[in-house]
Amino acid sequence: QVQLVESGGGLVQPGGSLRLTCAASGSTLDVYAIAWFRQAPGKERDGVACITSSDPSTYFADSAKGRFTISRDNAKNTVYLQMNNLKPEDTAVYYCTARPGSCVNDHHYYFFSGRGTRVTVSS
Numbered sequence: 001q002v003q004l005v006e007s008g009g010g011l012v013q014p015g016g017s018l019r020l021t022c023a024a025s026g027s028t029l030d031v032y033a034i035a036w037f038r039q040a041p042g043k044e045r046d047g048v049a050c051i052t053s054s055d056p057s058t059y060f061a062d063s064a065k066g067r068f069t070i071s072r073d074n075a076k077n078t079v080y081l082q083m084n085n086l087k088p089e090d091t092a093v094y095y096c097t098a099r100p101g102s103c104v105n106d107h108h109y110y111f112f113s114g115r116g117t118r119v120t121v122s123s
Contacts, residue, residue, distance in 0.1 A: 002027045002112040004096045009117030012086055020081040020117060022096030029053075030074040033103045035110060036081045038092035038119075048094070049081060050103035059103050063089070086121045093118050 009041040016020040024035065035050035048060045058070050068087075072079045079096065094117050097110035107113070 002098050004112055004114035006096045006114045006117040009119045011120045016086050017055050017084045021095055022079040024077045029077050029121040034079040034100040035097050038094045045107050047105040052068045088121045091121050
């Protein structure tokens, strides 16, 4: 069983940056693909970025490409999502999720999820 806890959300102005952290306990993360999803009010939960357990390879939603980076520190059992040049449309609750094996762009395929951290981009 993996417990995931997100942190780092908050209020930021357009153009600003945030770094989200996903800290795991209960198991090591090194065998899991870790994905960040986000959900804005009244909308579906969409994939933002994912990093595989091996290589590691990274994948990004088109909306995140060029602005977000995802990285992992298996020694610290932690995954990071660096978000730069934030836009109002990035406002959402961001969830860290884990699944064995490869990245899949559907949150239903992730076995473990944190409770989310809220990101608000507003002036």
